[in-house]
Amino acid sequence: MTHLNLLVGGPTSEWPDQLAAGKVSGDWIGVDRGTLRLLKMGITPLVAIGDFDSLSADELSLVKRSVTDIRQAIPEKDETDTELAITVALKEYQSDRLDIYGATGGRLDHFLANLWLVLKPRYREFAPKIRFIDRGNTITFYLPGEYELQKEADKKYLAFVPLEKVDHLKLLDEKYRLADENVPYPISYASNEFVGETGHFSFTSGLLAVIQSRDTH
Amino acid sequence: MTHLNLLVGGPTSEWPDQLAAGKVSGDWIGVDRGTLRLLKMGITPLVAIGDFDSLSADELSLVKRSVTDIRQAIPEKDETDTELAITVALKEYQSDRLDIYGATGGRLDHFLANLWLVLKPRYREFAPKIRFIDRGNTITFYLPGEYELQKEADKKYLAFVPLEKVDHLKLLDEKYRLADENVPYPISYASNEFVGETGHFSFTSGLLAVIQSRDTH
Numbered sequence: 001m002t003h004l005n006l007l008v009g010g011p012t013s014e015w016p017d018q019l020a021a022g023k024v025s026g027d028w029i030g031v032d033r034g035t036l037r038l039l040k041m042g043i044t045p046l047v048a049i050g051d052f053d054s055l056s057a058d059e060l061s062l063v064k065r066s067v068t069d070i071r072q073a074i075p076e077k078d079e080t081d082t083e084l085a086i087t088v089a090l091k092e093y094q095s096d097r098l099d100i101y102g103a104t105g106g107r108l109d110h111f112l113a114n115l116w117l118v119l120k121p122r123y124r125e126f127a128p129k130i131r132f133i134d135r136g137n138t139i140t141f142y143l144p145g146e147y148e149l150q151k152e153a154d155k156k157y158l159a160f161v162p163l164e165k166v167d168h169l170k171l172l173d174e175k176y177r178l179a180d181e182n183v184p185y186p187i188s189y190a191s192n193e194f195v196g197e198t199g200h201f202s203f204t205s206g207l208l209a210v211i212q213s214r215d216t217h
Numbered sequence: 218m219t220h221l222n223l224l225v226g227g228p229t230s231e232w233p234d235q236l237a238a239g240k241v242s243g244d245w246i247g248v249d250r251g252t253l254r255l256l257k258m259g260i261t262p263l264v265a266i267g268d269f270d271s272l273s274a275d276e277l278s279l280v281k282r283s284v285t286d287i288r289q290a291i292p293e294k295d296e297t298d299t300e301l302a303i304t305v306a307l308k309e310y311q312s313d314r315l316d317i318y319g320a321t322g323g324r325l326d327h328f329l330a331n332l333w334l335v336l337k338p339r340y341r342e343f344a345p346k347i348r349f350i351d352r353g354n355t356i357t358f359y360l361p362g363e364y365e366l367q368k369e370a371d372k373k374y375l376a377f378v379p380l381e382k383v384d385h386l387k388l389l390d391e392k393y394r395l396a397d398e399n400v401p402y403p404i405s406y407a408s409n410e411f412v413g414e415t416g417h418f419s420f421t422s423g424l425l426a427v428i429q430s431r432d433t434h
Contacts, residue, residue, distance in 0.1 A: 011433065013230070080407075104325065107430045108354045109376030109407035119402045137325045159326030164402060185336045185381060186403065190297075190326035213324045216228065 003027075004095040006085050007034035007045075007102045008114070009054075014105035014134045024101075030067075031085045034102050039066050046093070047071065049085045082114060083123075090126045097129055104134040115139070118207060119163060127207060136216040141209050146202040151194040155212040158199060160189045166206035174199045220244075221312040223302050224251035224262075224319045225331070226271075231322035231351040241318075247284075248302045251319050256283050263310070264288060266302045299331060300340075307343045314346055321351040332356070335424060336380060344424060353433040358426050363419040368411040372429040375416060377406040383423035391416045 005024060009032040018024055022041045030038045032050035036059050039045075048067040052060050064070065073084040082103075089095045103114040118127035118141050127141035138152060149158070158174060162183045171178040175193040183206075222241055226249040235241055239258045247255045249267035253276050256262075265284040269277050281287065290301040299320075306312045320331040335344035335358050344358035355369060366375070375391060379400045388395040392410040400423075 105322065106353055106433055107374065107407070107428075108321065108351075108356065109374065109378065109405050109428045109430055112376075112378060112403075112405035112428075113407045116403050116405060119404070134325075136323055139325065157324065157326065159329075161326065161329060186329075186333050187336070188326050188329035188333060190324070190330045211324075211326045211329075213326055216323055 002093060002095045003097045003099070004029060004046075004089045004093055006031065006082075006089060006098060006100045007038055008082050008085075008100065009033035009037075010102040010107075010110065011105040012037065012102075015101060016133055016135045019101055019133075024099075026099075029085050029089055031081050031102075035063050035067065037102075039063065047085070047088055049073065049088070050081045080113065083117060086117065086123065086126075086130070090129060095129065097131070099131050099133055101133055103132050104137065115209070116163065124207065137211055137213045139209055139211050141207065142203075143207060144204050147200065149194075149199045149201070149210060151197050151199070152212045155214045156193065157190070157211075157213045158192045158194055159211040159213065160192065160201065161209040161211055162187055162203075163207050163209055166203050166208055168202070168204040169208070170202050172200040172202070174201075219310060219312045220314045220316070221246060221263075221306045221310055223248065223299075223306060223315060223317045224255055225299055225302075225317065226250035226254075227319040227324075227327065228322040229254065229319075232318060233350055233352045236318055236350075241316075243316075246302050246306055248298050248319075252280055252284065254319075256280065264302070264305055266290070266305070267298045297330065300334060303334065303340065303343075303347070307346060312346065314348070316348050316350055318350055320349050321354065332426070333380065341424065354428055354430045356426050356428050358424065359420075360424060361421050364417065366411075366416045366418070366427060368414050368416070369429045372431045373410065374407070374428075374430045375409045375411055376428040376430065377409065377418065378426040378428055379404055379420075380424050380426055383420050383425055385419070385421040386425070387419050389417040389419070391418075 003026045005026050005028045007030050028038055028045040029047045030045040035048040047069045049071050051072050073079045073081045089098045104111055117123050132139040166183045169181045220243045222243050222245045224247050245255055245260055245262040246264045247262040252265040264286045266288050268289050290296045290298045306315045321328050334340050349356040383400045386398045
């Protein structure tokens with residue numbers, strides 16, 4: 001099992017405490033300003049991706065001096081730097097689990113582009129391997145099936161979030177249950193909660209995100 | 218023309234400067250903690266909506282003493298407090314323009330529930346009247362048609378964001394153009410820019426958001 005982490009360039013104010021403390025284990029891929037932030041924490045990423053045009057000359061020099069494998073997305077391929085990073089992690093490094101940090105806060109067009117990556121045909125099959133983590137939220141993705149969720153100790157809320165039409169959604173043992181719901185368009189069933197330490201759900205078509213969250217203010 | 222503002226309970230760190238400075242003109246509706254925050258800025262909302270169960274006894278007393286019209290969503294109607302607030306603003310007060318603050322940052326299940334409100338049949342026709350505003354982003358919504366956008370002076374980036382299947386999307390005079398695109402699932406065409414002060418676009422079916430944004434870090 002290969003676990004990789006990805007740091008993209010969103011605001012550090014949204015980082016979870018363990019990332020800010022440099023305590024996230026595993027190898028890293030850096031995207032744009034994320035690469036510089038890793039280097040400043042003493043972490044050398046396996047791969048750095050981006051055109052780095054927002055970095056100063058000194059910052060760019062640090063990146064080039066430190067990272068052996070530097071790449072840039074080709075705009076003609078209709079692929080963003082973050083998408084290239086995910087492709088490298090999942091296909092080249094065959095990562096079984098990809099945790100993405102720095103994708104929330106700040107620009108909402110960036111957040112939505114990241115959230116909806118998994119709807120693209122070339123990423124859909126990899127959706128269950130991708131996780132977004134920030135200081136108050138963990139987002140995971142599910143293809144049709146039956147699942148057991150584990151409650152995260154520091155999170156209170158549980159949300160079921162069909163990203164598209166989802167059929168026969170059943171929430172079996174959560175605080176608020178659904179017997180058998182056909183969801184015709186994207187919706188965020190927010191503010192549900194675990195009863196105990198696990199929760200079970202299932203659905204038969206479409207793609208669904210689960211968000212565990214807590215209040216951070 | 219009636220313009221109303223709505224303040225929901227997301228983190229104040231995401232407020233635009235003019236809200237933090239108390240300089241947003243017009244009448245207000247407060248939702249949950251948003252009501253308390255308005256009162257503390259010296260603004261008495263027309264209506265306060267919520268169960269206020271996260272407020273202290275003193276805070277609740279201040280709300281009850283200050284606001285004449287206090288209401289609560291009925292969970293059996295499958296309506297959230299924010300949805301009730303939007304219904305009151307658009308149907309009861311017949312607002313032509315509803316600016317919603319405090320809907321971003323913090324819990325992502327809340328943000329997505331707010332963003333996707335306009336996909337619900339009972340809100341879809343009102344989508345063009347609703348705007349979400351935070352310190353780095355303005356989100357507006359469009360039903361099929363031909364439009365001219367005005368660049369916001371403090372924003373650099375422009376994103377076209379189909380929230381569902383959208384047909385014949387044409388970006389006519391922006392930095393990155395689309396001749397005639399059928400978009401099969403939600404996507405965020407991020408990091409586009411205006412050329413000059415206006416931009417023109419059109420599409421023939423579906424619902425589309427436009428996000429003007431700037432870097433805030």
